[in-house]
Amino acid sequence: MxxxxxxxxxxxxxxxxxxxxxxxxxxxxxxxxxxxxxxxxxxxxxxxxxxxxxxxxxxxxxxxxxxxxxxxxxxxxxxxxxxxxxxxxxxTSSPEQLAQSDKNREELCEIIDETPTLLQTNGTIAIKRAKRSLELIKIEELFGLAPAQYYDGFQVAVAWGDQASAKA
Ligand SMILES: [Zn+2]
CATH class of the missing domain: 2.170.270.10 (SET domain)
Structure with a gap:
C-alpha cells in the first residue's frame, strides 16, 4: 500500500x-x-x-x-x-550537448535563486539576468518556468524604472 x-x-x-x-x-x-x-x-x-x-x-x-x-x-x-x-x-544529445544542458539548467537555477536579492540591490544586472533566464528557458524548453520568470522580470524592470524591459 x-x-x-x-x-x-x-x-x-x-x-x-x-x-x-x-x-x-x-x-x-x-x-x-x-x-x-x-x-x-x-x-x-x-x-x-x-x-x-x-x-x-x-x-x-x-x-x-x-x-x-x-x-x-x-x-x-x-x-x-x-x-x-x-x-x-x-x-538524444551528444555528451557535449548534455553537459551544456546541465550548465544551462544550473545557470537558470542560480538566476531564480538570486533574483530576490538582485531585485533589491542591482537593477541593471537583475534585468540582464531576467532576460538571460528567459533565453535559457527557450533553449532548454522548460516552458513551465516561463510565467514566473516573466513575472519576476516584469517586477525587476518596474522596480528599477526600465519601462522598455517591463513592456517587453
Ligand atoms: Zn529525462
Missing amino acids: AGIAKTNCIPMPERRQAGLCEVICRMNHSCKANAQYFWDDQKGLEVCYAIMDIPKGEEITVCYSEITSGRPLRHDVHIQHGFNCQCKACT
Missing part, C-alpha cells in the same frame, strides 16, 4: 500535502515535459495544463523531478521512482 502511494501520489506543495489524482498520477515523466500541474484553490482541484503545443497523438508528460536539476540529480530522482529516464533531454 505504501509503495502504491509513494509511486502514485503527486506533491501538492501549495497545500503541504500529497494527493492521488486519478488522471495526473498516470502521466509519465519527461525532463522536457509538455504539461504541468498545480493546485487550483478556486476549483478545489489539481489542474494539469499544456505548457507548449502538443501535437495530436503525442503523449502528455509532466516532470517528476526538480526541472532545473542537472542530469545526475534528475537521475537520482528517476531511480527513486523506479525508472531510467529515456526522454529527449536525457538521451
